[in-house]
Amino acid sequence: MSKYHVDEHGFYGEFGGAFIPEMLYPNVEELRQHYLEIMASESFQQEFRKLLRDYVGRPTPLYYAERLSEKYGSRIYLKREDLCHTGAHKVNNTIGQILMAKRLGKKRIIAETGAGQHGVATATVCALMGLPCVVYMGEVDIARQAPNVARMKLLGAEVRPARSGSRTLKDATNEAIRDWINNPEDTHYIIGSVVGPHPYPDMVARFQAVISEEIRHQLLEAEGRTDPDYLIACVGGGSNAAGTYYHYLDQEEVQIIAAEAAGKGVDTGESAATSALGRVGIIHASKTLLMQTADGQITEPYSISAGLDYPGVGPMHAHLFQTGRAQFIPVTDAQAMAGGRELARLEGIIPAIESSHAFAVLEMGAVPPDSLVVINLSGRGDKDLQTYIDYFDLT
């Protein structure tokens, strides 16, 4: 048993588990009992692989970034998840989970979304499979992510505003969980990241692990070796990072870097740097590192990137942080925006601002020269155009 993968109780070290109210027990237990067996079945694998190839557009390229490499004196490859259908890695997971839902006989899909990327990826696969889809989204996020709201509606999903609490991602997640409590028999909840009760963190990581599986093959072909010196990904909840690291977790010679959102600075009170600011606690039924008050009330994080402002982090990542297996680097809004612009100008690729956080660690000197580096480019920047326009005054 690997020390970085989930154990038989659903924990990663002290993190994880399923801290669920009893009303959710039958749903979560049904999933826990069946997910590994379903995922291992040949018919599931065939359907999953076929859709990833023909619908998502996998394998995504592992692109050698020549000018970026030249600037930093290393050999830097980009894993192009931004070229997935719907524009980000999120769809790897929603394809997997919709197939899981069908095999469990579920007739209705619910999801939460923050920036709207996971909501769009869920609405997409529901359209593909002809299943009704309800996406919970914080009222505040609905107002600031109008294009993704429109996309979900165009795809036939119902977008329900979460009006409780701070009216953002964590509240949308609460509302989705409440919906699941109220609809315990026919509904599957497609969680968008490696968060929530066991088995979700493990299941989502396994669906996203197609990323590291491809990196190994592609790097072998390009460089004659499967293992890079450094693997870099941004971490909010941590699904793209989990997918990037998955097949490398036990290869301790591969250095793992997690770029987390420091917002305006770790100590400014406007940050989402969970490893720096969090303490052990429970959020969305998982024990993990969590931003909270001394009294255990969950606080609202801040980042310029709507996909990284989650007050917790997946339990796998909390464990990677605690054991020192991964190095967590807080990246400010300013550093991330500069990293994004640099990629645009050196390589002609506009990254999602989430992914920009991963690129910023290069300028911060996190990688020594002459290294072989793979950075996960988790999403494309189209959705963030307005933020780029405002930030760099591009009008």
Added chain:
Amino acid sequence: MAETQSQNRIHQALEKPGKLLSIYYTAGFPNLEDTVPILEELQAAGADMVEIGLPFSDPLADGPTIQESSTRALRNGMHTELLFEQLKDVRKTVDLPLILMGYFNPVLQYGVEAFCRKCKEVGIDGLILPDLPLEIYQRDYQHLMAPYGLSMVFLISPQTGEARIRQIDAASDSFIYMVSSASTTGVQDQFGQGQDAYFDRIHAMELKHPQVVGFGISDAQSFQKATRTAKGAIIGSAFIRLLEREGLGGIRNFIENIRP
């Protein structure tokens, strides 16, 4: 029984004849200092048991009413230490069985053992921590909590399978919290045939511990239906709405109307 234990006020209340009326409210709502005055009113009005809610920012199992009361209570300044401070002399005036109900994270931050010790000190009889499931409790926390002699109350729902109900019955030492339907709190208003069949099914299991029904009970009629086979019932959201509407002055009338 999970472990032999002397009788606490919950056990005594369960042994009395007749149906048991339990009330839930959120500490710190509507006003920060209402915690003990509400208890005194409830005792005077004839309630049999009380669940005091420790407010949490993200109450997953609760509907809008209790969630809103929690948000308001937190805004009023309620926190764990303050609640214990407010309760420190409660046993001078209140004899009702008292149960603290809260989500697990604030308990974890206070320190699980310190929390239980403090509960014992102020005279709390039991705990309901809906997001601390049986397995994790037994594996990681029971050894820390058991020495303080608090009754741990676990929930079942209409979807809970028979084997698991038996398991929960075996782990309980006072009553089983029977969630009336597949819902969060305060959602359901009417009990239908589905509930009747569920109540009969549980009744027929002849469990060791009595059941107290919660979720969806708001008035005399739903109280009667809920307690047809169960020992008692819990009113939460409807009581919160009353406090919102009429303040503490409406409590006696409310309780008398539930159980004339």
